Amino acid sequence: MSDTLISASGLTRYYESGEMKVAALAGVDLTIERGAYVVLAGRSGSGKTTLLNMLGGLDRPDTGSLVIAGDDVLVKSTSERAAFRLHHLGFVFQSYNLIRVLSARENVAYVLQLQGMEKKERFALADHWMAEVGLQGFENRRPDQMSGGQQQRVAVARALASNPDLVLADEPTANLDSHTGESLMALMRRLNEQQGTTFVIASHDPAVIASARTLVNMQDGQIVSVEGKDIEAVKGDTVS
């Protein structure tokens, strides 16, 4: 029996460029099950980041519907969407992922604090996740005292520490060297397999694409193909 986490239907998003209307998303239907490890691939402008922003409740489609973890995301107010992100989603961005004045441990614990977790408990959990991403001993370092790869690992630890339903990563390896990028992908894949956390990653990095259990190829705001398993998308491509 399928356990659907994301159900998106007819998502469109237009941007105005002068007098032109450009379709960033042109009717995307997408279903993702819990535990999936999905990579959205495509060239720049294909719509993968826009779709990722929709799934993260950071942007609203012009038309369509979106249900994540049983919640209709599109009917929520700004504050309700913020609360939804806090309790259901984790993010890893391309760069500038951490709060500059907090230590690595405090960055990981920040979301837990917002969720209302006690200090001792959240710091213990933060330390656990720092160890999970291989950064034991780096807990008190500030972002500017860590490499780009280490910062991305802290971001992964933060994204997973709050036990989210879904982790969204936008070009997580873009600012990393290839070795560090592969290492980060291996980490995310391992965590997906061990923790069962759903990952949706937008990237055009071959190393990231190679790590995908399910690959969704996008072009001109549409899904053009789906490869692998775990995903059921439009055009009759079904992944279970």
Added chain:
Amino acid sequence: MDNLSIYLKLGWRNLWFHPLRTVLTSAALAVGIAALTFLSAMDDGWMQQIKTNFALTVTGHIQIHAAGFEDSRKLSQRIESPEQVITSISSEAGIQAIAQRVRVSGLASSAGSNAGAFIYGVEPEKEKAISRLASFVNKGSWLPDGDERGAVLGDVLADRLSVAMGDKLVLMAAVPGGDIASEVFRVRGLLHSGVMEVDDMIVIVPLKTAQHWLGLGGAVTDIVIRADSFEQVTPMADGIKSMLSAQVLNGTDHKGLSSGQILETLRWNDIDPMAEQWADFADAYTWIVLLIVIVVVLVEVLNTMLMSMHERVREFGLMGALGVMPAQVFAMVIWETVILVLIGGLAGFVIGGGLSLWYGQQGIDLSQFAVAFSFMYMDPVIHPVLELDSMLRILGAAIIGAMIAGLIPAWKASKLEPVHALREL
């Protein structure tokens, strides 16, 4: 509480991410708050001096007269039985001393000259507890007991009359019937108060002699009260007023009334509103300066916070993406502004307070302006006084100003859409 701790932590650390900028902004704030604190303490010191000098040089804290005397200064408006009035008010709490006076304008003449004078008939011993007149005597002595013809006068008036110790002095004034009566006195002492009006005009003689000379019997023009403190003056005056009115209304006439007149009870600031108006003016002036300094300083704070906000647009976007509510972002920026103002404000209070305390002990010598100051009952040496009310006013203004200065960046930060903010470089 936990949320507050993260706001404070983020605010504090963000401020010190750019230490030079924070130090410069805090220093500007500190200088402004220190200047305000010192100015306010000097103003409070001044006001205390003016009030104290005005009340204790001659006037006393409260005076009781026959109604209308303060305006008319006519001896026909007098208190016929002052002892009974004193008996009925003496139970009022907070009274330190009570004395009687006869007060009349007249002419003082010596062998070589004459001049207008304010003539005070006083009870020499009781007067010492009411006013500072006795302490101002710098030549000769205060009126000795039993010396019915002794007179003490202001040193400037003595110069104008060319009189010295032991010289004869003739005083002339209109008696209640309108006739002019004169009396001969001997100069026993000269006083110097520093207040021009007193040094130029005053002649003090024994009450009993004045009453006899002016045909007043046992009547007086003033019953003068000294209170334990300024704070007691208004409630005490109100108490005396209602006590005296009740006696009249109940028909238990205390015989302090003359021909059906009622008595008037006036506070020191009712007798001469100038001192209070001057205090109000100084207060308004301090408010204006406070406003200007706060505005200037807060523009600086606003500038700093806007710079800080603009360089952290991505960070605010990240926070929004992580689930921080717009209201929490707003509160965070406001707290950061308050912390910045508190750093500068506390430093300013320490500097301004320290200067005020030090100069409060040492005094600020402004004797080159002594003549101008004497009009205002001000001493040439000012002692700044730190008053809690003034400190709270400055602190309150600074914090409210900080809130206002923080509103624009806080509002902007809270309105950032994460999806757009995250794209900022």
